[in-house]
Amino acid sequence: MNYEQARHNMIEQQLRTSEVLSSAVVDLLYADQRENYVPDAYRALAFSDCAIPLSPTASMLTPKLEARILQTADLKRSDRVLEIGAGSGHMAALLAERAQQVWTLEIDPALAEFARRNLANDGVANVTVEAGDGLAGLPAHAPFDFILVSGGVPEIPATLLAQLKVGGRLLAFVGESPVMTLRLVTRQTETAYGSTDLLETDVPLLQNVRATERFSF
Numbered sequence: 001m002n003y004e005q006a007r008h009n010m011i012e013q014q015l016r017t018s019e020v021l022s023s024a025v026v027d028l029l030y031a032d033q034r035e036n037y038v039p040d041a042y043r044a045l046a047f048s049d050c051a052i053p054l055s056p057t058a059s060m061l062t063p064k065l066e067a068r069i070l071q072t073a074d075l076k077r078s079d080r081v082l083e084i085g086a087g088s089g090h091m092a093a094l095l096a097e098r099a100q101q102v103w104t105l106e107i108d109p110a111l112a113e114f115a116r117r118n119l120a121n122d123g124v125a126n127v128t129v130e131a132g133d134g135l136a137g138l139p140a141h142a143p144f145d146f147i148l149v150s151g152g153v154p155e156i157p158a159t160l161l162a163q164l165k166v167g168g169r170l171l172a173f174v175g176e177s178p179v180m181t182l183r184l185v186t187r188q189t190e191t192a193y194g195s196t197d198l199l200e201t202d203v204p205l206l207q208n209v210r211a212t213e214r215f216s217f
Contacts, residue, residue, distance in 0.1 A: 001044055003035050010047035010063050020067040028097055029067060037090035037118045051203070054087055055108055059204055061150060065182075066091055069171060072184060072198060073146055075099045080141070082163065084134035085150035085206055089115030092127045095148070102127045103141055105134030107207050133208055137163045144168060151206035152180050161185065161193060173203045 011029055020026065035046040038060065042052045051059035061069070069091070075081065075098035083092050086106035092115070096102045104127060106112040112131040119127050130138065135157050137147075142163035149160065149172035156172050164170055164187040173180045182198045 003046070006047040007032075007034070010049075014049050014062075014064045015067045018064045018068065020064075020071055022071045025067055025070045028070065028094065029063070032094065032097075033122065034063065034090060036122055037088040037093070039088075054114070055111060057204060057207060058085070058087055058108065058111060058151070060088055061091060061203065065201060065203075066094060068182070068199065069148060070094055070098070072171060073098070073148070073169070075146060079145035082138055082141070082144045082147045082160075083150055084137075084148065084160070086112060086115040086129050087150060089118040089124075089127070089129065091148070091150055092129070093119060093122060093124050095146075096124050096127045099146070100126065103130060103138050104128070105130045105132055105138060107131075107133050135159065135206060135208060139163060146170070149173065149206070150203075151209075152177070152203050153206060153209050156183070156185065161187065166190060173201065177205070178202050 035043055038046045038052055045052055049062055053059050079099040081095050081099045081102040083104040086104040092102050092104040109131050112129050116129045137160050143165040145165055145168050147160055147170040152173045166187050168187050170185040172183055174183045175181050179200055180202055181200055183195055185193055185195045188194055
């Protein structure tokens with residue numbers, strides 16, 4: 001398979017028709033080796049506009065969603081980032097290209113190890129993969145400039161919002177299948193948050209999500 005051609009086709013046919021206008025994001029995805037984070041059985045689909053299975057309950061975000069996340073995050077090199085749901089480690093690797101440090105939490109120990117291996121093979125040194133329930137966040141390293149919830153949640157847990165810096169942003173897929181909303185939340189003050197809905201999509205729910213504390217605007 002010609003991965004370079006497939007990468008080019010993905011960027012030209014999926015990203016440029018999906019409001020991905022940032023040249024920095026496009027350049028990053030041209031240099032990125034997404035195929036190295038895909039399970040061997042699905043490598044031929046590495047650049048397809050589909051959710052690639054990682055386990056019975058988890059899948060990779062599509063290239064289109066990854067690009068929109070990167071564009072919306074608009075990270076700075078000084079940013080500290082928390083991701084909930086490591087999956088294969090690919091989204092964390094993309095975030096790490098723009099940020100100072102990324103912590104990514106994965107509830108499935110096998111997937112956490114898969115992510116660690118992929119990141120190590122790719123030479124990514126500023127990502128730490130933690131095994132555990134990400135819906136509690138990572139208070140030992142809070143506050144964060146940016147938090148990404150890479151799986152679906154019916155509502156955004158207050159525990160995660162509390163770990164944002166004032167001025168920090170959180171992106172989450174909110175709702176129930178088959179229609180979820182990619183929501184951007186900004187912490188405006190110690191007690192006030194604002195939100196914007198960006199697009200509709202569908203991703204697998206995070207494990208244990210229904211037992212979490214909920215936050216309503």
